[in-house]
Amino acid sequence: MINELLFMNGYGVYVLSAFSFTLFSFTALYFVTKKQFVKEQNKFVAKFGLLNTDKARSAKSQRINKEILANATNN
Amino acid sequence: MFKIFQPNKIFRLTSKAPKYILFLFIVVLSIGLMEALILSPEDYKQSDAVRIMYVHVPAAWISLGIFSAITFLSISGFIFKNKNFFLISKSLAPSGFVFNIIALVTGAIWGKPTWGTWWAWDARITSMLILALFYAMYLISWRIYESDEKAFKISTFITILGIINVPIIKYSVDWWNTLHQPASINILSKSSIHSSMLFPLFIMTAAFALFSLLIFLMKYNTELIKIKNKGLDRL
Numbered sequence: 684m685i686n687e688l689l690f691m692n693g694y695g696v697y698v699l700s701a702f703s704f705t706l707f708s709f710t711a712l713y714f715v716t717k718k719q720f721v722k723e724q725n726k727f728v729a730k731f732g733l734l735n736t737d738k739a740r741s742a743k744s745q746r747i748n749k750e751i752l753a754n755a756t757n758n
Numbered sequence: 759m760f761k762i763f764q765p766n767k768i769f770r771l772t773s774k775a776p777k778y779i780l781f782l783f784i785v786v787l788s789i790g791l792m793e794a795l796i797l798s799p800e801d802y803k804q805s806d807a808v809r810i811m812y813v814h815v816p817a818a819w820i821s822l823g824i825f826s827a828i829t830f831l832s833i834s835g836f837i838f839k840n841k842n843f844f845l846i847s848k849s850l851a852p853s854g855f856v857f858n859i860i861a862l863v864t865g866a867i868w869g870k871p872t873w874g875t876w877w878a879w880d881a882r883i884t885s886m887l888i889l890a891l892f893y894a895m896y897l898i899s900w901r902i903y904e905s906d907e908k909a910f911k912i913s914t915f916i917t918i919l920g921i922i923n924v925p926i927i928k929y930s931v932d933w934w935n936t937l938h939q940p941a942s943i944n945i946l947s948k949s950s951i952h953s954s955m956l957f958p959l960f961i962m963t964a965a966f967a968l969f970s971l972l973i974f975l976m977k978y979n980t981e982l983i984k985i986k987n988k989g990l991d992r993l
Contacts, residue, residue, distance in 0.1 A: 688795070688796065691800075691805075691806035691809070692800065692805045692806045693805075693806075694805060694806040694807040694809075694871055695806070697807055697810065697867050697868070697870060697871050698795070698806060698807065698809045698810055700867055701810045701813055701814070701863075701864040701867045701868065702791070702794075702795070702809075702813055704860065704863050704864065704867070705813045705817070705860050705864065708856050708859065708860055709856075709969055712852065712853065712856050712973055713972070713973065713976075716852070716973055716976045716977055716980070717976065719977075719980050720976050720977075720979060720980045720983070723980050723983040723984050723987065724983055726983075726987055727983050727986060727987050727990070730987060730990045730991070731990060734990070734993065738993045741993065742989075742990060742993060745766065746766060746769075746770075747765065747766045747769045747982070747986060748986060750769050750770055750773060751769075751773075751983055751986060754773050
């Protein structure tokens with residue numbers, strides 16, 4: 684059964700390499716995108732930490748900034 | 759009219775959605791892989807080589823669909839002066855480009871056992887390669903230009919030029935004699951593919967669409983945080 688599945692009447696090498704390339708591309712794109720996201724999120728948290736109280740309060744008045752900070756602490 | 763789509767309002771949704779979409783993608787992909795590799799029948803002519811269709815065709819469809827969407831959004835961004843449309847286009851491009859590369863590579867792998875060659879400069883394959891070049895130019899344009907205004911203009915110009923190639927890709931198999939077979943699935947007429955092969959094809963298409971949605975949302979959130987980072991610099 685396993686041999687049949689891998690051999691595929693002699694086309695296994697083509698079929699499995701096409702599927703492997705697709706899955707590898709998916710994995711690579713997912714992790715590259717995730718890395719970029721985490722990098723920007725960390726940059727945001729670091730910059731936010733450097734703000735003085737007034738500026739931090741003003742920045743926090745925007746809902747999206749609060750969301751970014753909340754997501755960063757959850758991740 | 760577009761106020762409900764403002765980034766500030768939808769970030770709560772776009773930041774929470776990826777984990778659910780990732781889960782759904784894994785479930786649909788697992789079903790799709792089982793159908794494509796094990797349960798679907800082999801072709802009477804191509805034997806098991808036909809299984810490459812289940813990754814090649816959805817990748818080609820989605821890369822064409824994403825490029826069309828990018829063009830539509832870029833032009834709309836100009837007409838309605840809405841920067842969010844450009845942000846959406848920019849976030850769609852990486853997955854469109856990767857799907858284009860997957861279509862080219864899996865097409866080459868499929869070509870070897872069926873045509874006896876990895877590559878041929880025929881109309882369909884060459885026009886798909888040209889689409890990949892337009893994707894690459896589009897992505898590079900966002901990296902090269904510091905000013906948003908200039909990047910909006912150049913990237914829209916690239917999409918307008920590139921969209922001319924999309925109908926050429928679609929009809930290349932009808933207009934010229936090509937190694938590539940004509941379309942087997944047509945919205946307006948009966949499909950020449952048996953339902954036992956159509957089902958895995960649609961499941962795999964759904965999985966690929968979910969993956970491009972996942973990457974789009976992750977990229978869109980990254981771009982929004984980048985903008986907010988610039989905002990913090992200005993405080």
